[in-house]
Amino acid sequence: MNELVKKINALRKEKNAVLVAHNYQRGEIQEIADYTGDSLQLARIVKDLPQEIIVVAGVYFMAETAAILSPDKKILIPRIDATCPLAEMITVEDIKMIRNKLPNHAIVTYVNSIAEIKAESDICCTSANAVNVVNNLPSEKVFFTPDRNLAQWVKKHSMKELKWWDGYCPVHRRLKREDVEKLKKKYPDAKFVAHPECNPDVLELADHVCSTSGLYPYAREVDARTIIVGTENGVLYKLKKENPDKNFIIASPLLECVNMKKITLEDIYLSLKEERYQITLPEEIRVKAFEAVEKMTQVT
Ligand code: 13P
Numbered sequence: 001m002n003e004l005v006k007k008i009n010a011l012r013k014e015k016n017a018v019l020v021a022h023n024y025q026r027g028e029i030q031e032i033a034d035y036t037g038d039s040l041q042l043a044r045i046v047k048d049l050p051q052e053i054i055v056v057a058g059v060y061f062m063a064e065t066a067a068i069l070s071p072d073k074k075i076l077i078p079r080i081d082a083t084c085p086l087a088e089m090i091t092v093e094d095i096k097m098i099r100n101k102l103p104n105h106a107i108v109t110y111v112n113s114i115a116e117i118k119a120e121s122d123i124c125c126t127s128a129n130a131v132n133v134v135n136n137l138p139s140e141k142v143f144f145t146p147d148r149n150l151a152q153w154v155k156k157h158s159m160k161e162l163k164w165w166d167g168y169c170p171v172h173r174r175l176k177r178e179d180v181e182k183l184k185k186k187y188p189d190a191k192f193v194a195h196p197e198c199n200p201d202v203l204e205l206a207d208h209v210c211s212t213s214g215l216y217p218y219a220r221e222v223d224a225r226t227i228i229v230g231t232e233n234g235v236l237y238k239l240k241k242e243n244p245d246k247n248f249i250i251a252s253p254l255l256e257c258v259n260m261k262k263i264t265l266e267d268i269y270l271s272l273k274e275e276r277y278q279i280t281l282p283e284e285i286r287v288k289a290f291e292a293v294e295k296m297t298q299v300t
């Protein structure tokens with residue numbers, strides 16, 4: 001076993017710490033993580049963990065969500081600069097302005113957002129449960145923030161009157177319809193599966209649209225040997241491991257999130273050793289954000 005992994009394992013044991021990793025993390029990190037998952041699974045998992053120290057290998061909002069849900073735990077992110085640009089596309093002033101202008105709209109905020117925005121929202125959602133979150137709301141009018149592509153995907157599956165903020169994921173935005181069309185021509189029997197953060201004209205071509213964790217059962221069960229993958233390339237690690245007889249093709253070489261890839265094994269070792277970087281939040285923000293995030297974890 002790699003020397004660094006041995007040291008990480010020893011520290012995990014000594015400090016009663018646990019490592020959770022998002023599906024976009026580097027393969028070697030997913031390999032040693034105690035749990036892997038999408039944003040919703042990670043939020044649900046951390047809520048119930050008995051360990052004192054939780055290292056979140058993901059982007060900042062994921063660790064922050066863990067801190068919102070588990071105020072008594074020490075939540076660490078190995079790289080403080082692993083941020084999600086989408087999460088910063090709406091400000092507190094923006095959301096307050098929306099609340100003022102549209103008082104009869106429920107505000108639904110994608111979990112890819114900062115704690116202050118969650119705190120101003122009625123409920124949060126992830127890509128795995130966005131449609132159900134919106135459809136289960138008592139309000140017929142909904143403002144969705146900050147991702148415009150997920151909002152438009154929800155709109156296609158909802159009778160609600162939906163407005164949305166104009167944010168987007170810079171990584172998924174790079175995938176163009178032509179990229180998918182070319183691959184579909186090259187592999188006519190392939191299925192195309194995409195994340196709802198992709199542009200609407202790309203999603204039109206998809207055989208299946210799902211969160212990162214939705215990919216794994218789809219890949220296992222679908223009757224196709226070749227699968228074109230329209231999301232960040234970190235998902236290939238588990239897809240290939242679980243389906244050695246299938247062929248996975250990333251829909252564009254540009255589908256790599258530099259922020260997700262910042263964390264290395266060395267960073268995880270240092271995070272555990274020095275107990276860095278701890279996420280702390282003003283309690284009044286955390287309590288308000290907790291309500292919106294906790295409600296999110298209850299929706300399938
Ligand atoms: P999931 O919730 O599907 O894991 O997606 C998170 C994300 O950041 C997608 O870009």
Ligand code: SF4
Pocket residue numbers: 059083084085086087112169170171172197232257259260
């Ligand atoms: Fe954020 Fe996009 Fe990276 Fe996901 S892939 S963490 S939405 S920048």
